[in-house]
Amino acid sequence: MDITLFFLIPIITAILCLIPNNIRWLAPIQIAGTSFLFLVVIRLLNNILQYKVIKAFNNLIYIDAFSGLLILLISTVGLLVSLYSAGYMTKSPEGKTVSTWKLKRYYFLLNIFILTMLTVVTANNIGLVWVGIEITTLVSAFLVGYYNKQTSIEAAWKYIILCTVGIAFAMIGIILCYYGAIHSGGIESLSLNWDYLLSIGNKFDPSIMKLAFVFILIGYGTKAGLAPMHSWLPDAHSEAPTPVSALLSGVLLKCGIYSIIRFSILANESLGAAFTNQMLLFFGILSIGLSVPFIITQHQIKRLLAYSSLEHIGIIVTGFGIGNPISIFGALFHMLNHAMVKTLMFFSAGNLALKFQTKDMSKIKCAVNIMPFTGTVLLIGGLALAGSPPFSVFLSEFYIIKAGIFEKHWVISTLFLLFLVIIFGALMHHIMGVTLGNNLNNTTEEKANIQKGEVSKSGIVASLIPLLIICLLGVWMPQSLFKLLNASVEIITGKGIL
């Protein structure tokens, strides 16, 4: 019942959003729909903690704590994005009027996008996970190219082509895995089901699994935005409407990581953890390292945040790669933290871009005076994003580095710390310039054009919630969240941190 509801809500909301002729009705419908979804998810999470595994629909759906964490992320960010869209999407960045039909289509696609992501993290069949990931690309390409400018069409085309080619490689990995399953005596009709594969996982031919994992890592890694397959990421993130950027960065990238980690659990059964961990570490550190020069030299605020997503994806993957329960706990926790803090940052950056009518950071100055709330939130969020205490991002990064040193990964830990320190400086330089910097070149005329005040009330609420969450998680973690994370660690490593 719960699970049917869980898939029905986005579909119903999507259809309802197509009905009204008045723009005013769209946002309330969307917010009501996603809040309802959020409540259902909370109930579902309760059930997960109680029963560990939930199966439904003739074994097509398999939900455990790890998928539960992703479901929590998707529904939370979905709710925040709906709140923010209410104020943001009615204003176009060029000051033109927004057509009702376009807005209706936006909400429709947003719901379908959320639905496909939910499918990805709950499907049992690894073939269907692939199908789900491919559909997320197709749906979100429309959202990326929403403004129909030359640049957004370019971003959408790059996104769709690169991700489709990448995912085609993942398909080869799945075929190899299926081949391995059949040749180790698996039943054909079950041999793509994750729970069944796991039960016969140790009988697989290791050399085939090795090849399959490499294909999967490259394929889903493209979707997750791992370097060097990340080139679609900054374009798509910077050209998409801000709420969509938040969804892309906050959850879509994590769905890619989710699929990789699910497969690595399977591969570890026959390969042992050493091979997969090495691969993950390599791509993780490469992603962090490659983001450094781009963050330092960035001019555009949304691209800056996109490259910072690349960095954080690297941190998460490195956390998984270290392979210690503590670091995996840190990586999972970091998924949550990054989703929250990046949503917050994109919302503030979107407000600024709307107010100043530009994404160029050299033209956005002294935001704290002009938009007191957004400016302050951006400054605090920037500190959190760079990883300073007492925010929860610091904690999760600390877990990862602690485990790295504990496992004697000296080179990895050193590089990790070095890159993080450089990024801290670069990010703070940019954010300080935007929020506190004085605009000396500005003539009085230009200043008069920009009125003081916030863009929308819903934007304030939408960025206040994640801010509260990262502040709170930095000092105190609810017992149920800890249980959820710990159960996910158990699924990945076989043992919890306690």
Place this chain on the structure above:
Amino acid sequence: MTNLLIKELTPSLLSYSTVILLLMSILIAGSNRLQSIVKFYAFQSLCLVVITLIVGFSTSNSETIRIATITFIGKCLIIPLALNFVINKTQVHKEVDPIISPPTTVLIVCILIALVYGLTSTPNFAKIAYSLGLFDTAISIILIGLLIMISRRKALTQIVGLYVMENGIFALTVDTVFGMPFVVEMGISLDLFIGVLIMGIWVLRIKQSFDSIDVSKLSKLKG
């Protein structure tokens, strides 16, 4: 009598189809005209359908036959029709000035095929599959698809390259595992059909705002 005939005919039909499969991808790589590229693609897909049918009948697996039917409807009818619609709508019929010229592409393709056939005969790969003798063809087709994608400038040719690559992956599936479970195969086909429609829409949008479907003009976003 008929049984014997089928037994005699099947292997030769299979090897003919395999050869045509490979030949079509070489023709796609060496062709300039978008309409003929789409025709070659449809014909290549038809060969795949024939191979799948043979596999389905010889293993008497009804799922494989259903998969072949869906593949026929999708790859031989829907996808070529959609691509032709886009060609007529954009009025771009020729791949002018590709990054690598067609003759050179064909030369590279031949070298690629030789390399793949040479490499896959090593014992490491021989372990994976030789059930139908399609394995090296499939790998070659995947690589040719990739080569088409990177050597052409027109958005439409890139889509065809992508689908040639997908055909290669389909051939790999048929060869190694005789086709995926039905649910998955359905999902993949659905993806492909939606995919061609959506990518077609994007090609039209590119044409609308750039006044050409040349993807090398999409170069504003940097850094």
